[in-house]
Amino acid sequence: MSSHTFSYTADQSLPIPDAGEMRFGIITTEWNNHITDKLLSGAIDELTAQGVDKSNITTKRVPGSFELVYAAQQLAKYGHVNGIIIIGCVIRGDTPHFDYICQGVTQGIAQLNATSNIPVIFGLLTVNNEEQAEERAGGKLGNKGREFALTAIKMVDYAWKLQK
Numbered sequence: 001m002s003s004h005t006f007s008y009t010a011d012q013s014l015p016i017p018d019a020g021e022m023r024f025g026i027i028t029t030e031w032n033n034h035i036t037d038k039l040l041s042g043a044i045d046e047l048t049a050q051g052v053d054k055s056n057i058t059t060k061r062v063p064g065s066f067e068l069v070y071a072a073q074q075l076a077k078y079g080h081v082n083g084i085i086i087i088g089c090v091i092r093g094d095t096p097h098f099d100y101i102c103q104g105v106t107q108g109i110a111q112l113n114a115t116s117n118i119p120v121i122f123g124l125l126t127v128n129n130e131e132q133a134e135e136r137a138g139g140k141l142g143n144k145g146r147e148f149a150l151t152a153i154k155m156v157d158y159a160w161k162l163q164k
């Protein structure tokens with residue numbers, strides 16, 4: 001099996017759009033907050049590094065990943081933001097709960113993207129164990145929060161260019 005890991009934070013093939021006027025909402029979970037807090041920090045660091053004003057970043061917290069879909073739908077409706085990043089971490093356990101949560105969030109966010117006017121970035125880690133989560137939250141695979149932020153900027157830019 002290939003050990004290659006996809007990452008696009010280091011070498012961007014496309015220029016990163018100007019994010020100076022963009023407003024973002026980020027929703028994170030209380031569940032596994034030792035991971036989601038690090039992803040949140042990574043996302044905020046990247047957004048501000050790309051010129052987003054801190055006052056234009058709204059952060060919200062929900063209990064668990066399953067709540068992210070409703071929270072994103074409400075934020076899209078009432079939050080006055082141009083794009084949303086949902087951040088959660090689901091760690092496989094001994095019961096099928098993992099699969100139900102992952103499916104629910106994945107399908108819910110996909111549906112939201114098909115119906116909402118603003119992009120919702122899928123920042124859900126679905127991992128087998130703590131180690132895999134730590135690797136993606138500032139460990140040897142970087143901080144995926146930064147990738148979520150860059151994706152959010154690119155998708156808002158995509159929408160703005162079409163809406164002009």
Ligand code: DLZ
Pocket residue numbers: 029031032063064065066067088089090091092093097098101
């Ligand atoms: C119940 C549950 C379980 C078992 N595991 C996780 C998890 O790994 N990550 C996560 O974000 N949330 C988990 N939850 C909580 C659910 O997402 C949800 O909050 C509850 O089922 C209540 O709707």
